[in-house]
Amino acid sequence: MGCLFNFDNYKNNIALITNDREVTYKELDQLSYEVGMLLDNKSLVLLVCTNTIDSIISYIGIIKSGAKCLLVANTDIESLLEKYKPQYVFSPIEKNINAKVIKEFGSYIACKTNFDVDYEINNELAILLTTSGSTGSPKFVRLSYNNIVSNTTSISEYLKIKSSDRAITTMPMNYTYGLSIINTHLANGASLILTDESLMSKIFWSLIKEKKATNFGGVPYTYEMLKKLRFERVNLPDLKYITQAGGKLNKKLVLDFYEVCSKKNIKFYVMYGQTEATSRMSYLPLESLPEKAGSIGIAIPDGKFLIKDDKGCEIEDIDVRGELVYIGNNVSYGYSQSYHDLKEGDKNYGCLHTGDLATKDADDYFYIVGRKNRFIKVYGNRVNLDEFEHIITSYGYECVCTGEDDKLNIFLTDNTIEKLFLFNKLMKDTGLNKSAFNLVYIDSIPRSDSGKIIYYKLDSGE
Structure with a gap:
């Protein structure tokens, strides 16, 4: 993971931007090093995530130290503390954590917990992310360092992310899509404009203009809101591209945003992914719109799709539905329900049965048609x-x-x-x-x- 967050070539670049502060990569490297010095590579750290400078510093520090990071939303964490018994908790100062404060930095505190439990953690484990499902289950996905490096490299390649890019946050940091935007931009010396404001907030639109954001991402609901906000009337001269993932965007909205973006000279990327594959598995090449509207496109670089029938046999015919199966180095190691599972190795072996039903066309473009369940x-x-x-x-x-x-x-x-x-x-x-x-x-x-x-x-x- 050190090669992912090696900032030596970008020391003077601006890494993090908020309404009233900027942090260079040199500063981010130093601040995250100081955080990482608190930890050892055998420890599990629960990170309460916000889209703030101190949350990013915590994340980078944890990862670079070799410790394992359990990323959670800024909500009630008591049940997770009991299930995973982390050695440390990093959280906003105002959060009431029943643990000893060992460091205060900016708006965050680092706490040492009282759990006296010795358990084994797989050396390759890097982070734990909640599943992309919305059932409220505490189940987490176990992601390795190689998973993150592989997916970050592939995404950076097809989006052509440059150090001059500036992404504004539109999703929670502990959500796989939101975290992938953070990872890909920091891996390329680009900038992140950090905010927890929603698209319905005037502050968000002030930030995106004043800080000259070049891109942002969104789930289908984001694009439904943008449609209601009449995105076509918003003047954003610095915006170069927008991305969509986190669920299927209906074909009409794809065509609507393709048309709007074409007029504004903005690139519009439709993508597909799951937490179980670190983040993204496919993208729709720009030149394939509008012809392929409704498709999730083709597999990301170094990835591969198959469609299988109920017997597990590959379906090679076009327009025949079956389960979409993905093969790639970004496929997670599996799930965890508690600290007992953290010792486990790779149970997926680079192959993910997505649970999505799909078809493919004559050009090997894939289309999601539903869920198996x-x-x-x-x-x-x-x-x-x-x-x-x-x-x-x-x-x-x-x-x-x-x-x-x-x-x-x-x-x-x-x-x-x-x-x-x-x-x-x-x-x-x-x-x-x-x-x-x-x-x-x-x-x-x-x-x-x-x-x-x-x-x-x-x-x-x-």
Whole structure:
């Protein structure tokens, strides 16, 4: 990991930027070294993440020391402390941690915990990240140093990240996509504009203009908000490219942003990834739009996709759905549920069964068509809930669908949509009997900090 965060060639470059402070790579190197001196390479450190200078300093210091970093959101961490029993906790000063403070730096403190447990940690383990799922599970993905270096190198290659780039943060640091933007920019001597402000904040748009951001990333929900904010009217002369991952962006929005970005001379990258693959697995080459809109594109450099049937055999024919399987050095070692699992080695051996259903076209471009576990049976008919959601959103309605056999729940945010009208339209377009439909009006779709839908918070009312 030292080769990833070797800042010798970028000492005078600006690494971190906030509204009122700038930190050079030379300063970042020194400050993170001081943090790392507190640790040994056998320890586990729980890092409470924020998009701040001191959080980044902590992360770099932990990684460069050889210690293992468990990245979590700035929420209740008591259950995680019990499950993982870290030797250290790094957190914002205001967080109430029941541990001995051994260093205070800026807005953060480093604490030594009282856990008297001796457990083995795999030497190759670098970080632990929450899974990309939104179920609230404490399950973490075990990522090695090689996983991070491999994915960072591949992403840097296809995005052509340069030291002159400036990315503004739009996602939590402990979210795999947000962390990958941090890793790729720091690995290339580029700059990070740090903020926890949302796109709905005037402060965010002031920062992106004043600090001359050249790029940002976003999940599908980010792009839905940008559409509502009329992104096409926003004047951002320094913006060079934007990226999208963290879920499938519907084809209409892909085409809308392709058109807007083309007019503004901004590059628009559609990508696909999972925490289990460190971050990204594919990207849609710029020249393939608009023709390939709706596709996740091709595998990243040094990666490979296969589509397999239910028997595990490769599907080579075009337009035949099966499970998408990814092969690459960025595939994680597996999962952990507690400190007992940290001694485990690589259980995936560079091969990830994504759980996504996909097809490929004649040019070997791949298309996600649903999730293996997002199927129900409705009166004998197999229904893909993702495809059903897509049908309703194509009508112009914001919706989420859940269900069980013979019951399909439709959650709408617009209570002016008449139930019988919608059901009759769905019957006509899908052939399903409307008696299986259950309509629920909700104020808003529950989402995680990274914009993913939290399905378990939806109440069908029955």
